[in-house]
Each structure stands twice: as structure tokens, then as C-alpha cells.
Amino acid sequence: MKAQGIEVLLVFDPANMNYLTGYDGWSFYVPQLIVVALAEPEPLWIGRGIDLNGARETTYVEDANLYAYSDRYVHHDHRHPMDFVAHILRERELDNARIGLDMDSYYFSARGYEVLRRQMPHASFIDVTRLVSGLRSIKSPQELEYMRQAGQIMQRVMKVALGNVEPGIRQCDAVGEIYRAQMRGTQAYGGDYPAIAPMLPTGRGTSTPHLTWTDKPFVREEACILELAAARYHYHCPMARTVFMGDPPKRLVDAAMIVADGVQAALDAVKPGATCEAIEAAWRSVTAPRGIVKESRIGYSMGLNYPPDWGEHTMSLRPGDRSVLEPGMTFHLIPGIWMDDWGVEISESFVVTADGYELLAPFPRKLFVKP
Amino acid sequence: MKAQGIEVLLVFDPANMNYLTGYDGWSFYVPQLIVVALAEPEPLWIGRGIDLNGARETTYVEDANLYAYSDRYVHHDHRHPMDFVAHILRERELDNARIGLDMDSYYFSARGYEVLRRQMPHASFIDVTRLVSGLRSIKSPQELEYMRQAGQIMQRVMKVALGNVEPGIRQCDAVGEIYRAQMRGTQAYGGDYPAIAPMLPTGRGTSTPHLTWTDKPFVREEACILELAAARYHYHCPMARTVFMGDPPKRLVDAAMIVADGVQAALDAVKPGATCEAIEAAWRSVTAPRGIVKESRIGYSMGLNYPPDWGEHTMSLRPGDRSVLEPGMTFHLIPGIWMDDWGVEISESFVVTADGYELLAPFPRKLFVKP
Incomplete structure (x- = not known):
């Protein structure tokens, strides 16, 4: 992350989420992500409320780092899960940062990107497509x-x-x-x-x-x-x-x-x-x-x-x-x-x-x- | 489309592509789309070269309206299929237009959106999320x-x-x-x-x-x-x-x-x-x-x-x-x-x-x- 010049990494790809935390489940049809921050010792999981127990079952992420959004954000015309994500990043003081994103991920939409930019005007967003996928190349x-x-x-x-x-x-x-x-x-x-x-x-x-x-x-x-x-x-x-x-x-x-x-x-x-x-x-x-x-x-x-x-x-x-x-x-x-x-x-x-x-x-x- | 104030509609969702043209196949893991334009009597299909015969097999779209991009655009750091899409839209004189997009589609990425905006600076992009999906609500x-x-x-x-x-x-x-x-x-x-x-x-x-x-x-x-x-x-x-x-x-x-x-x-x-x-x-x-x-x-x-x-x-x-x-x-x-x-x-x-x-x-x- 330092080499790529970013302080915060948002990981939307389900394989990358699994690779970093073990998270597993067919919940990627709604927005969900792992947040890795240089300032945080452990990653955050952010997902939909009904998937919170799934995160508890499959990841090592501690409860204080699990954030679940209300179903009011799901498939709604005027609310988007990225509104909630921006809120959490602000709360954690991770919003005024250089934020890396996999801009070509299936499960991070153009609309989600626009919401993040609007909600976090002081962040700078950097496309780090393939940063985590690249780590996955060499198998253990x-x-x-x-x-x-x-x-x-x-x-x-x-x-x-x-x-x-x-x-x-x-x-x-x-x-x-x-x-x-x-x-x-x-x-x-x-x-x-x-x-x-x-x-x-x-x-x-x-x-x-x-x-x-x-x-x-x-x-x-x-x-x-x-x-x-x-x-x-x-x-x-x-x-x-x-x-x-x-x-x-x-x-x-x-x-x-x-x-x-x-x-x-x-x-x-x-x-x-x-x-x-x-x-x-x-x-x-x-x-x-x-x-x-x-x-x-x-x-x-x-x-x-x-x-x-x-x-x-x-x-x-x-x-x-x-x-x-x-x-x-x-x-x-x-x-x-x-x-x-x-x-x-x-x-x-x-x-x-x-x-x-x-x-x-x-x-x-x-x-x-x-x- | 007129009611939504758009002249061109880009359809990335595989279900919407199928609904409009019959297109079928597990090729949505690379960018592909249907273009519907008020100025065009028939839709265009744009997809990857190796899927062109799939479009011939499954859609009614005539050959002149099938556009296939080279594999050079696939999973590449500096080229993106949306570069090709913008090229086709310019060629068809559909670039200087009010273009509707499903901004929350899984298969239209934030990076794809940025490429389209950069390549078609005179277009205005309008989020028409759920325009085609809405048509699908009432089944025949x-x-x-x-x-x-x-x-x-x-x-x-x-x-x-x-x-x-x-x-x-x-x-x-x-x-x-x-x-x-x-x-x-x-x-x-x-x-x-x-x-x-x-x-x-x-x-x-x-x-x-x-x-x-x-x-x-x-x-x-x-x-x-x-x-x-x-x-x-x-x-x-x-x-x-x-x-x-x-x-x-x-x-x-x-x-x-x-x-x-x-x-x-x-x-x-x-x-x-x-x-x-x-x-x-x-x-x-x-x-x-x-x-x-x-x-x-x-x-x-x-x-x-x-x-x-x-x-x-x-x-x-x-x-x-x-x-x-x-x-x-x-x-x-x-x-x-x-x-x-x-x-x-x-x-x-x-x-x-x-x-x-x-x-x-x-x-x-x-x-x-x-x-």
C-alpha cells in the first residue's frame, strides 16, 4: 500500500475479501467490502445486516470491526450502501485519505463510486486494480x-x-x-x-x-x-x-x-x-x-x-x-x-x-x- | 427513453441484454452491451471477439450491427473495452448525445465509466438505473x-x-x-x-x-x-x-x-x-x-x-x-x-x-x- 501511495484500501472483490479475511457466502450481489488501513491494526468488514452473522461465522474479524448496514439501503432509489460506507470511514477518520480502489471490480459499481466521491470530498481515490489479485498469483x-x-x-x-x-x-x-x-x-x-x-x-x-x-x-x-x-x-x-x-x-x-x-x-x-x-x-x-x-x-x-x-x-x-x-x-x-x-x-x-x-x-x- | 430525456441507452445487465435481443451466454465476465439509440432503427451488440458467433447464434441483431473488440482489450492495464465502445459510438455519431446508463449494474465498472467519460467528453451521462429492469416487471x-x-x-x-x-x-x-x-x-x-x-x-x-x-x-x-x-x-x-x-x-x-x-x-x-x-x-x-x-x-x-x-x-x-x-x-x-x-x-x-x-x-x- 505504501508503494502504491495509498493509506486506505477498499476491497470489493469476493475472492480478495476471502483471501484477506476468510469471508465466504453468496452475499456479493449487494455491496460489501473489507477496509484495510495503515492506521488500523486489523481490517474492517462492512456488509448488509443479514450477512453480519455470516461474517462472524467465516472471518477472524473481531466484532468491533464488523459494520452492518440497514436493509433500508438495499436496492433503493435514493439511498446507497456506499452512503453508509462513507459514514463509517468518516467515523473512523479514514475519509481524508488517499484511498485505493479496484475500479474494475464487478461488485463496486459506477454509482457506488459516485456516491463515495460525493460523500467524501476530501478523499483522493486511486485505482489500484489488481493490487490484491496480484498478491494471489503465487499460491501457498x-x-x-x-x-x-x-x-x-x-x-x-x-x-x-x-x-x-x-x-x-x-x-x-x-x-x-x-x-x-x-x-x-x-x-x-x-x-x-x-x-x-x-x-x-x-x-x-x-x-x-x-x-x-x-x-x-x-x-x-x-x-x-x-x-x-x-x-x-x-x-x-x-x-x-x-x-x-x-x-x-x-x-x-x-x-x-x-x-x-x-x-x-x-x-x-x-x-x-x-x-x-x-x-x-x-x-x-x-x-x-x-x-x-x-x-x-x-x-x-x-x-x-x-x-x-x-x-x-x-x-x-x-x-x-x-x-x-x-x-x-x-x-x-x-x-x-x-x-x-x-x-x-x-x-x-x-x-x-x-x-x-x-x-x-x-x-x-x-x-x-x-x- | 424520451421520457427519461435520453437519446442513447447503454445496456450492460445480462438479463436486460437478453430481454431486449435474446443474447445468451456466460460472457458477462468481460464488458459487453446493447446500444439502443433513438436515431437507429435496430439495436447494436458490442462484445468480445470470441463471443461474436454467440451473438449470431442467440440474437436477431443483424451482422452490420454486431461489433466485436479485439482480445487486446481484455484484462489489460492500459486498454479497456470501453475505449472500443467509445470508438464505435463516435463512428455511429452517437457520442455527442444524452446517454443513459445503468450506473449500478454489476457488469459496468467504475473504471469503464471513467473511460467512457474521458473518451466522449461531449456526451452527457444520465443514470437510468432500473429503466429496462422496470420494463421487465410485468411478465408476458x-x-x-x-x-x-x-x-x-x-x-x-x-x-x-x-x-x-x-x-x-x-x-x-x-x-x-x-x-x-x-x-x-x-x-x-x-x-x-x-x-x-x-x-x-x-x-x-x-x-x-x-x-x-x-x-x-x-x-x-x-x-x-x-x-x-x-x-x-x-x-x-x-x-x-x-x-x-x-x-x-x-x-x-x-x-x-x-x-x-x-x-x-x-x-x-x-x-x-x-x-x-x-x-x-x-x-x-x-x-x-x-x-x-x-x-x-x-x-x-x-x-x-x-x-x-x-x-x-x-x-x-x-x-x-x-x-x-x-x-x-x-x-x-x-x-x-x-x-x-x-x-x-x-x-x-x-x-x-x-x-x-x-x-x-x-x-x-x-x-x-x-x-
């Missing part, structure tokens, strides 16, 4: 353990998914089995809700990554892309695979082989000291000569998160990103290929190790075919 | 049909949930069965992902509404609150019930009876012309004399939505909300009671009809007890 041994457990669950989930994507089975029924496997986890540990719902575009829909499902049955001679995740205490392991029901067209078989080779080339470039863009360059060196060219990034850092995204929004595997890999960083390497009316996704989640990489969920890296 | 017959289908699914989901909340069963395993039922739906129609994950606080956790689950088994002599939903094409039917495993304490039995009576009193007050606050007053008249007093609202309008909330953020059943009920409006009546270390939730989802109300998912309205 305990965090890696959760992600490996998510990886174990993910392997089971993908097996269940591939078993249920069959001509004649309704997409929604396959998704029911996928969710069930995501939550049941293993005998030793259960699963949590991933930050993104199962994505499984089928047929023409495979030309784009973010479609979900319908209640129509799967159809022979169509592909289905499965982009799924498993989560353990909100720590993720995502994985994508593609399955074709029938006799796959040569362009899809070829693309899947090139993608798999590209993924291996990218992984082979992973080691401490390498840059994010070097990983992408390794992919490109293998795939571009064979005709697979891709504008969008081929991966991103991920780990602890809440909806709507499991990505950390810090590092991207793409040209121009010179972030340097360090042991304990975790990425989803997902070079999705989306053409006019078809596509293929084969991904890997990995940890950077002392001398290379560790896959979180080893699984056959190929186009699956159901004859 | 087709929308009500989807919500009734969600209600049919919800009845099955709650039966499955109550069957699986048993001492010795792991919470995560019960949640697996809940998700499976949510997605499988009925033979006639499958389910969609609800905007909120299953919430099922247990034991002391029942003192607060938004906790999810662990992989610990349910324990005898504890309660579990099930606040769940089913969804059809993103149209919701939520429902909460409370179950006690063992011999329930008298305070819980009494509270559940009072809540159930209060819910009936509130429902009996539902009719076109009644106000939101009158529904709450009817609840209060029955419950307050019997010692159940509640600060937070007892319900809200709901329907079509995406994570993180199924509520519409328009009307709340609480003192001071004089919104007038009209046929086709849909609400979740959820007077949750949360005490120091226990709580109870029994809710109903209903439609306002010509002369009263229709329950979306009739289900026994009582404390469930597992002896």
Missing part, C-alpha cells in the same frame, strides 16, 4: 493442495461428462450429471461451486466458447465442447475437452492434433523466469506454420474465485505480457480455436514448479470420438 | 409460462433436497442431488442454471441467509435452511424451506408457524392495486403481535436473471415502497428470520393475477422435521 502450499484436490475432482467430472455426452441424451441431463460430480467430489473431499456454469456449446455453437446448454438431445455427427471446472474452497481447476459424436471431419481431427501439440510446446516452455508471452510464442511456433492462428490470448492465471469468472485478471498468455513466471503460479492454458461454424478446445491447468510445470488434472489430451 | 404470457415451468421443476428440486438432507449424508452430496434435479427438470423441459448457487446454511449457520455448504455430514439435532431455485430459459422460481433433524426446539416450531401464517396474510393482501408496502404491512400485522419482528424486506420482484442475483432490483416488499401491483408481476416473498444462532426461512414465489395471486410452486408451507 495449502492453496496448491486445494487446487490439486480440485484437479482430482476435475478428472472425475470430465469422465462423467464424456460418458454422458451421447446422441439421444438431453444436454440438460448430461449437465445434471456434471454438476453432481462437481459437488460430490471424492470420498475424501467434496466440491464447491465453480465460478462459471458448465459451458458446452454443441454443433454450430462450437464456433464460440461461452454458450451453455439446452434441453435438446445431443445429435450424431455433431461436436460438443466441454469447458468445465471443479472447485475446492473456491480454488479452481478448469479443463476443456472436445468430443465428436460420429465420424469427425478431417479439419477437426487435424485442428485437435495441432492444438494438442501446441499445448505441449507451451508447457515445455514453462519454467521460473520465463515470461507469459514466451509461453504463447512457444505455442505459436508450433501451430502457426500448420495453419492454426489465433488472435485471442491462450490462457490466464487463475485460482481462488467467485462468479462470474475463475480467472484472476492479472496475467495473460499473449504477446506483450512480460509477467515473469514464478513457482506456485497457476494458469489455465486454453488455446480455444473458434471458426465460422466449428471449433475445438483442449486445455490444461498447471502450476509453475521449481524447474517446469505440474498438471493439476492429467487427462488424455485429444479429440474424443464416439463412434 | 410466454414469460409466465417459463416461470410456471420453473415452478414445476422447483417442486421436484425441493423434494429431492428434503430427501437428501439427512444426518450422516455429506452436505456436498445433497447439493449434488439438488443440482442434478435443477438441471434435469421434467421429462417435458430441462432446467437452466439459477442465478444463485444452492444456499443451505446448517446449524449455527442458519442465523444468516447466504452461506452455502461444506463436505461435512449433516448432524442430528441441527436445522438446515434450503434456499434454492429452479430456472427455465433464465426465468426463476425460488423457494426456501427449513428442515430440522431431530426434535426441534419450541422456539423454532413457534417461529415457523408464525412465519407461515404471516406468509398467508401477505398473500391474502396481494391483488392489483395493492402496494408493495401493504403486503409487508399485512405480514407485520400477523407476526409482530406474536413477537416476530424483522428489519429487512420480506420480498422482492424477480424473474429473468443471471448471476449473481435472481432479484430484479426494482420493487421490494417493505415499508416505504409504494409500487403498485399489477397482473403479471412476479415476486419472491421470503420473510427470513435470523436470530443470534438460529433462523427459519419459508418462502413463496407468486404471480399477481387479475384478482389475487397464483403460487408458482405450491409446496407444504411448514417446518419439515426428520425424526
Whole structure:
């Protein structure tokens, strides 16, 4: 905070709130935050009244530092929870300060920002987007353990998914089995809700990554892309695979082989000291000569998160990103290929190790075919 | 738009985007929007490049009105998708205008707002929070049909949930069965992902509404609150019930009876012309004399939505909300009671009809007890 020139930090991102205090619950649909101040020995939690006991159950924040706003502030035309937040900051004499904000957080709105500025005219607001998310990049041994457990669950989930994507089975029924496997986890540990719902575009829909499902049955001679995740205490392991029901067209078989080779080339470039863009360059060196060219990034850092995204929004595997890999960083390497009316996704989640990489969920890296 | 004094409307909320154009997909974790302009006969869709085919698949927007930004704008320190949006608005000569924004949308960030203001210095921005959400309040017959289908699914989901909340069963395993039922739906129609994950606080956790689950088994002599939903094409039917495993304490039995009576009193007050606050007053008249007093609202309008909330953020059943009920409006009546270390939730989802109300998912309205 000193390096960024701020005295007070307002943390709205649920993953960052969890990281700093343990706070957990599906309450982020109303404004809530953690306040970290150089002048305060402990953080404050500010949230909605009905979530106060949730803060008591899940955080270490002492009672004197828990502030709950009345329901009168919730979804109201003329009152906003940020009115209450400003009131608390004034009371704590934290309003006349250099205040850092994650200006690009989903759960801190433009209206909330305007209210804060109006209510605290002597504060100066500084965008410190990714300050806390950046701290989350390198995982502790305990965090890696959760992600490996998510990886174990993910392997089971993908097996269940591939078993249920069959001509004649309704997409929604396959998704029911996928969710069930995501939550049941293993005998030793259960699963949590991933930050993104199962994505499984089928047929023409495979030309784009973010479609979900319908209640129509799967159809022979169509592909289905499965982009799924498993989560353990909100720590993720995502994985994508593609399955074709029938006799796959040569362009899809070829693309899947090139993608798999590209993924291996990218992984082979992973080691401490390498840059994010070097990983992408390794992919490109293998795939571009064979005709697979891709504008969008081929991966991103991920780990602890809440909806709507499991990505950390810090590092991207793409040209121009010179972030340097360090042991304990975790990425989803997902070079999705989306053409006019078809596509293929084969991904890997990995940890950077002392001398290379560790896959979180080893699984056959190929186009699956159901004859 | 004319009444609100705006010439251009930027719509970031995924439910509002779906409502206006049909756009569907889990792509709201990056900025995307619909532009409605008085000067343009048709809306524009602006989103990320890899989601362009998703817009083609799910909307009626013609190709000339689809604008996709490069992945270079995604999660970048010095570029923002709103830079691209401003560029398109300038190109369409929509920048020197009175522009309406939902300033409290999750998916339009404070940083995005600052970029728009910097890039379009001649525009004036007007907060029209709830303009489109307000249009969504009164459901069409087709929308009500989807919500009734969600209600049919919800009845099955709650039966499955109550069957699986048993001492010795792991919470995560019960949640697996809940998700499976949510997605499988009925033979006639499958389910969609609800905007909120299953919430099922247990034991002391029942003192607060938004906790999810662990992989610990349910324990005898504890309660579990099930606040769940089913969804059809993103149209919701939520429902909460409370179950006690063992011999329930008298305070819980009494509270559940009072809540159930209060819910009936509130429902009996539902009719076109009644106000939101009158529904709450009817609840209060029955419950307050019997010692159940509640600060937070007892319900809200709901329907079509995406994570993180199924509520519409328009009307709340609480003192001071004089919104007038009209046929086709849909609400979740959820007077949750949360005490120091226990709580109870029994809710109903209903439609306002010509002369009263229709329950979306009739289900026994009582404390469930597992002896």
C-alpha cells in the first residue's frame, strides 16, 4: 500500500475479501467490502445486516470491526450502501485519505463510486486494480493442495461428462450429471461451486466458447465442447475437452492434433523466469506454420474465485505480457480455436514448479470420438 | 427513453441484454452491451471477439450491427473495452448525445465509466438505473409460462433436497442431488442454471441467509435452511424451506408457524392495486403481535436473471415502497428470520393475477422435521 501511495484500501472483490479475511457466502450481489488501513491494526468488514452473522461465522474479524448496514439501503432509489460506507470511514477518520480502489471490480459499481466521491470530498481515490489479485498469483502450499484436490475432482467430472455426452441424451441431463460430480467430489473431499456454469456449446455453437446448454438431445455427427471446472474452497481447476459424436471431419481431427501439440510446446516452455508471452510464442511456433492462428490470448492465471469468472485478471498468455513466471503460479492454458461454424478446445491447468510445470488434472489430451 | 430525456441507452445487465435481443451466454465476465439509440432503427451488440458467433447464434441483431473488440482489450492495464465502445459510438455519431446508463449494474465498472467519460467528453451521462429492469416487471404470457415451468421443476428440486438432507449424508452430496434435479427438470423441459448457487446454511449457520455448504455430514439435532431455485430459459422460481433433524426446539416450531401464517396474510393482501408496502404491512400485522419482528424486506420482484442475483432490483416488499401491483408481476416473498444462532426461512414465489395471486410452486408451507 505504501508503494502504491495509498493509506486506505477498499476491497470489493469476493475472492480478495476471502483471501484477506476468510469471508465466504453468496452475499456479493449487494455491496460489501473489507477496509484495510495503515492506521488500523486489523481490517474492517462492512456488509448488509443479514450477512453480519455470516461474517462472524467465516472471518477472524473481531466484532468491533464488523459494520452492518440497514436493509433500508438495499436496492433503493435514493439511498446507497456506499452512503453508509462513507459514514463509517468518516467515523473512523479514514475519509481524508488517499484511498485505493479496484475500479474494475464487478461488485463496486459506477454509482457506488459516485456516491463515495460525493460523500467524501476530501478523499483522493486511486485505482489500484489488481493490487490484491496480484498478491494471489503465487499460491501457498495449502492453496496448491486445494487446487490439486480440485484437479482430482476435475478428472472425475470430465469422465462423467464424456460418458454422458451421447446422441439421444438431453444436454440438460448430461449437465445434471456434471454438476453432481462437481459437488460430490471424492470420498475424501467434496466440491464447491465453480465460478462459471458448465459451458458446452454443441454443433454450430462450437464456433464460440461461452454458450451453455439446452434441453435438446445431443445429435450424431455433431461436436460438443466441454469447458468445465471443479472447485475446492473456491480454488479452481478448469479443463476443456472436445468430443465428436460420429465420424469427425478431417479439419477437426487435424485442428485437435495441432492444438494438442501446441499445448505441449507451451508447457515445455514453462519454467521460473520465463515470461507469459514466451509461453504463447512457444505455442505459436508450433501451430502457426500448420495453419492454426489465433488472435485471442491462450490462457490466464487463475485460482481462488467467485462468479462470474475463475480467472484472476492479472496475467495473460499473449504477446506483450512480460509477467515473469514464478513457482506456485497457476494458469489455465486454453488455446480455444473458434471458426465460422466449428471449433475445438483442449486445455490444461498447471502450476509453475521449481524447474517446469505440474498438471493439476492429467487427462488424455485429444479429440474424443464416439463412434 | 424520451421520457427519461435520453437519446442513447447503454445496456450492460445480462438479463436486460437478453430481454431486449435474446443474447445468451456466460460472457458477462468481460464488458459487453446493447446500444439502443433513438436515431437507429435496430439495436447494436458490442462484445468480445470470441463471443461474436454467440451473438449470431442467440440474437436477431443483424451482422452490420454486431461489433466485436479485439482480445487486446481484455484484462489489460492500459486498454479497456470501453475505449472500443467509445470508438464505435463516435463512428455511429452517437457520442455527442444524452446517454443513459445503468450506473449500478454489476457488469459496468467504475473504471469503464471513467473511460467512457474521458473518451466522449461531449456526451452527457444520465443514470437510468432500473429503466429496462422496470420494463421487465410485468411478465408476458410466454414469460409466465417459463416461470410456471420453473415452478414445476422447483417442486421436484425441493423434494429431492428434503430427501437428501439427512444426518450422516455429506452436505456436498445433497447439493449434488439438488443440482442434478435443477438441471434435469421434467421429462417435458430441462432446467437452466439459477442465478444463485444452492444456499443451505446448517446449524449455527442458519442465523444468516447466504452461506452455502461444506463436505461435512449433516448432524442430528441441527436445522438446515434450503434456499434454492429452479430456472427455465433464465426465468426463476425460488423457494426456501427449513428442515430440522431431530426434535426441534419450541422456539423454532413457534417461529415457523408464525412465519407461515404471516406468509398467508401477505398473500391474502396481494391483488392489483395493492402496494408493495401493504403486503409487508399485512405480514407485520400477523407476526409482530406474536413477537416476530424483522428489519429487512420480506420480498422482492424477480424473474429473468443471471448471476449473481435472481432479484430484479426494482420493487421490494417493505415499508416505504409504494409500487403498485399489477397482473403479471412476479415476486419472491421470503420473510427470513435470523436470530443470534438460529433462523427459519419459508418462502413463496407468486404471480399477481387479475384478482389475487397464483403460487408458482405450491409446496407444504411448514417446518419439515426428520425424526
